[in-house]
Structures are given as C-alpha cells and as structure tokens.
Amino acid sequence: MATPAKVSKPEGKNNHENADEAADKEQQEAIEQIDEVQNEIDRLNEQASVEILKVEQKYNKLRQPHYSKRSDLIAKIPNFWVTAFVNHPQVSALLSEEDEEALQSLTKVEVQEFEDIKSGYRINFHFDVSNPYFENDVLYKEFHLNDTGEPSSKASPIKWKAGKDLTKKNSQIKGRKRSHEEQESFFSWFGDHLDAGTDELGEVIKDDIWPNPLQYYLASEIEEEGVDEGEEE
Amino acid sequence: MATPAKVSKPEGKNNHENADEAADKEQQEAIEQIDEVQNEIDRLNEQASVEILKVEQKYNKLRQPHYSKRSDLIAKIPNFWVTAFVNHPQVSALLSEEDEEALQSLTKVEVQEFEDIKSGYRINFHFDVSNPYFENDVLYKEFHLNDTGEPSSKASPIKWKAGKDLTKKNSQIKGRKRSHEEQESFFSWFGDHLDAGTDELGEVIKDDIWPNPLQYYLASEIEEEGVDEGEEE
Ligand SMILES: [Ca+2]
Numbered sequence: 037m038a039t040p041a042k043v044s045k046p047e048g049k050n051n052h053e054n055a056d057e058a059a060d061k062e063q064q065e066a067i068e069q070i071d072e073v074q075n076e077i078d079r080l081n082e083q084a085s086v087e088i089l090k091v092e093q094k095y096n097k098l099r100q101p102h103y104s105k106r107s108d109l110i111a112k113i114p115n116f117w118v119t120a121f122v123n124h125p126q127v128s129a130l131l132s133e134e135d136e137e138a139l140q141s142l143t144k145v146e147v148q149e150f151e152d153i154k155s156g157y158r159i160n161f162h163f164d165v166s167n168p169y170f171e172n173d174v175l176y177k178e179f180h181l182n183d184t185g186e187p188s189s190k191a192s193p194i195k196w197k198a199g200k201d202l203t204k205k206n207s208q209i210k211g212r213k214r215s216h217e218e219q220e221s222f223f224s225w226f227g228d229h230l231d232a233g234t235d236e237l238g239e240v241i242k243d244d245i246w247p248n249p250l251q252y253y254l255a256s257e258i259e260e261e262g263v264d265e266g267e268e269e
Numbered sequence: 270m271a272t273p274a275k276v277s278k279p280e281g282k283n284n285h286e287n288a289d290e291a292a293d294k295e296q297q298e299a300i301e302q303i304d305e306v307q308n309e310i311d312r313l314n315e316q317a318s319v320e321i322l323k324v325e326q327k328y329n330k331l332r333q334p335h336y337s338k339r340s341d342l343i344a345k346i347p348n349f350w351v352t353a354f355v356n357h358p359q360v361s362a363l364l365s366e367e368d369e370e371a372l373q374s375l376t377k378v379e380v381q382e383f384e385d386i387k388s389g390y391r392i393n394f395h396f397d398v399s400n401p402y403f404e405n406d407v408l409y410k411e412f413h414l415n416d417t418g419e420p421s422s423k424a425s426p427i428k429w430k431a432g433k434d435l436t437k438k439n440s441q442i443k444g445r446k447r448s449h450e451e452q453e454s455f456f457s458w459f460g461d462h463l464d465a466g467t468d469e470l471g472e473v474i475k476d477d478i479w480p481n482p483l484q485y486y487l488a489s490e491i492e493e494e495g496v497d498e499g500e501e502e
C-alpha cells in the first residue's frame with residue numbers, strides 16, 4: 037500500500053515523541069484494517085455483479101422469442117425502421133435525404149447483448165435487394181471491451197455500388213435536409229471507431245429505440261414540426 | 270394508439286383499391302400485434318428490474334456492517350476525509366483553501382441508498398466541534414425522484430458562524446488555490462438544487478469515493494504534482 041498523501045502531525049515533535057509514535061502506529065493499523073474491510077466490500081460488490089449479470093442473462097433469454105416475433109411483424113410494415121429512425125430526434129439529425137432513401141431497404145434490426153453483458157453488444161441491420169446503394173445484405177457494428185478493458189468497435193465494410201458511396205459525398209451536395217449543420221452520412225458511423233466507449237448512435241439504438249421501436253414508428257408529433265399546413269401552435 | 274407518421278402508400282389508388290385496403294388492414298393488424306408483443310417485453314423488463322432491485326437491496330444490507338466498521342476506523346485517522354477529497358481530482362477542483370479548513374472537521378461521511386434504489390440517495394457529512402465555520406453537526410444532501418418522476422434534491426441549511434459564510438465570499442478573496450477558475454465554495458453545493466438529476470458532486474461521492482475512499486486517502490501521486498521538492502518526473 038502507498039502512504040497517505042497528507043496526514044497532519046502534531047508539531048512539538050521532541051516533547052511528545054513517544055505519544056506521536058503510538059498515534060502513528062494506531063493510524064497505520066487503522067489503515068490496514070480499513071484495507072481489509074475494503075477487501076470484504078469489494079468481494080460483496082463482485083458477488084452482487086455476478087448475481088445481477090445472471091438476472092440480466094435470464095431475462096435476455098426470456099425476451100428473445102418476443103423480439104423474434106416482433107421482427108416478423110415489423111417485416112410486414114414497409115418503411116417501419118426508416119420511419120422509426122426519422123421520428124427519433126437524435127437519429128434523424130444524422131440522416132441525409134439519401135440516407136433515408138437507403139434506409140427504406142432496412143427490413144430488420146437486431147440488437148444482441150453478449151453473454152457477458154459487460155463485454156458488449158452488436159447491432160445487425162438487414163437490407164433487402166431493393167437497396168440501390170450497397171451490396172451488403174447485412175451491416176453490423178459491434179462493441180466490446182478488449183483484454184485490457186478498453187472499449188473498441190468493429191463493423192462491416194460497406195460494399196458501395198458504383199458512384200453511390202454516401203460517406204464520400206460532402207455537404208455541397210443537394211438534397212440534404214439540414215445543410216446548415218455539419219452533415220455526414222449515417223453510414224459514416226460504420227467506419228467510425230474513435231468513440232467506441234461512448235458510441236452515441238449505438239447506445240441510442242440499443243437503449244432507446246430497441247426496447248420500444250413502435251413508439252418511434254408511431255411518433256407522428258415529431259413529424260408535425262416541419263409540416264407546411266399553415267398550422268401555428 | 271397514435272397513427273404512424275409516415276407509411277408509404279402505393280400511388281395508383283384507383284386501380285388497386287381493394288389490394289390497398291387489404292394491405293392497410295394487414296399493416297394495422299401487424300401494428301396491433303407489435304403493441305401486444307411490446308407489452309410482453311415491457312412486463313419482462315419490469316420483472317427484471319424488480320429482481321435486480323432485490324439483489325441490490327440484499328447486498329446493500331450485507332455491505333452495511335462493513336461500512337459501519339470502516340467509519341469507526343476512519344474516525345481514528347485525523348483529516349482522512351479532507352485528504353481523500355483533496356486527492357480526488359474532481360472534488361479537489363471545488364475546494365478553496367477555506368473549504369479545506371472547514372473539511373478538517375469532517376469526521377464521518379455516510380451514503381445511504383434508499384430502499385427503492387431508483388428513488389434516490391442521501392449523503393450525510395458529520396462535523397466535530399472543532400469546526401470554526403458553522404454550527405451544524407451534520408450536513409446532508411438528498412436526491413430523489415418526486416411523484417411525477419422528476420429528480421429533485423434537498424439539503425441542510427448551513428448555520429454559518431458570524432462572518433464565516435464561505436458561499437458568500439467571492440473569488441476576489443485571497444487564499445483560493447485556483448483563482449484563474451470560477452471558484453465557488455464546496456458548500457454552495459448544499460444550496461444548489463438546479464441539477465438534481467445529474468448532480469456531479471453527489472454522484473462522484475456516491476459512485477466513486479464511497480466505494481473505496483481509502484484509495485483516495487492514499488493517492489499521494491496526485492499531491493506530488495504541486496510539490497516543490499525540485500523533483501522533475
Ligand atoms: Ca434528416
């Protein structure tokens with residue numbers, strides 16, 4: 037153990053040397069005992085984490101058939117996912133017109149939490165053959181902690197069709213909704229591995245959209261904002 | 270349920286009216302079925318939360334005697350808490366010289382998670398009679414969600430001794446370590462209820478210091494930064 041950074045000592049050292057030594061010894065013993073108590077607390081914390089992980093894993097399994105059934109139902113609704121994304125304020129801000137066009141081919145989203153939940157998650161995006169932008173049937177992005185505990189991510193390389201790479205077009209191009217913002221493509225996210233520890237889009241999809249995408253699909257109030265029906269609130 | 274914001278409809282409406290109606294009906298049924306599946310998922314999420322809460326509560330009880338023992342041991346070490354706070358980078362940044370002087374009388378800190386953990390927590394700060402700044406034996410700050418689910422906080426009014434109110438002194442006063450920063454008093458926190466949902470200091474104490482204050486008490490490397498011993502790293 038390191039020594040404390042700052043422990044105030046009585047000042048008259050010569051007069052009270054024995055008393056000082058006794059006090060120092062008592063403090064040192066107290067520090068060692070705190071360290072032992074701390075080990076007990078750490079052990080309990082680890083046990084608690086293990087038990088909570090088991091609960092999470094149990095419910096992940098129980099949720100799975102419902103997620104499958106939900107995916108089958110969502111597949112019956114054209115443009116379900118692009119509508120949910122457009123209706124989500126944070127995701128919508130990332131979407132160019134062309135992104136939205138590409139996302140019309142998005143038929144299925146899957147979020148997989150890994151068995152050891154702390155170790156990460158993966159999002160699969162399934163596209164159908166109508167997609168005019170890229171060849172991939174599935175794009176994924178995956179987040180995990182590597183052996184040294186640092187967050188990292190990997191993702192599908194996108195096989196863009198000729199002249200269709202949305203990540204290479206810049207904001208001069210027309211048809212972007214919000215040309216006053218720095219506008220990247222949604223699909224740039226698949227090539228961005230700098231903030232794996234706090235991937236905002238990944239976390240929004242996993243924690244906000246995935247638990248209940250229907251609410252965003254149905255969230256027509258957001259759409260009303262930009263509507264030109266002459267209505268003033 | 271609301272209606273979807275955007276569902277693309279086939280364009281030639283006259284020719285395919287019956288087919289359209291059938292498709293609309295199938296989609297509407299799918300939405301209703303998704304809603305039912307979603308209710309099942311919500312129910313499982315609630316069950317998971319209840320089970321996790323029980324685990325948390327069980328371990329909160331199991332940790333309690335260790336925390337008590339730790340508090341008794343910490344009380345044997347003069348300036349334990351002020352040293353731990355000074356050695357914690359985020360807390361240290363909030364401390365003026367006078368705050369540190371006042372915190373030399375801080376003998377005991379207690380973090381209490383409420384029975385329903387989601388409903389909040391309370392931090393008690395116990396001061397001994399040597400405190401020249403205020404009369405209170407205990408200052409507390411408490412965080413909870415109110416009935417409408419909004420975060421709120423309350424705290425002890427501080428009974429300052431005459432001329433000793435550290436929250437009324439501004440940065441012109443000498444003896445502040447970091448006069449180039451906007452420097453408030455640590456004790457201003459007890460009167461700040463604007464960010465109850467994301468109270469940074471509360472969360473640092475609860476989640477970072479409280480689980481292991483000894484590591485900050487012993488964290489002499491931080492202290493070394495400002496030391497004038499002529500050592501260069
Ligand atoms: Ca947009």
Ligand SMILES: [Ca+2]
Pocket residue numbers: 361362363364365366446447
């Ligand atoms: Ca300071």
Ligand SMILES: [Mg+2]
Pocket residue numbers: 110111112113114115116117142143144
């Ligand atoms: Mg679809």
Ligand SMILES: [Mg+2]
Pocket residue numbers: 343344345346347348349350375376377
């Ligand atoms: Mg003490």
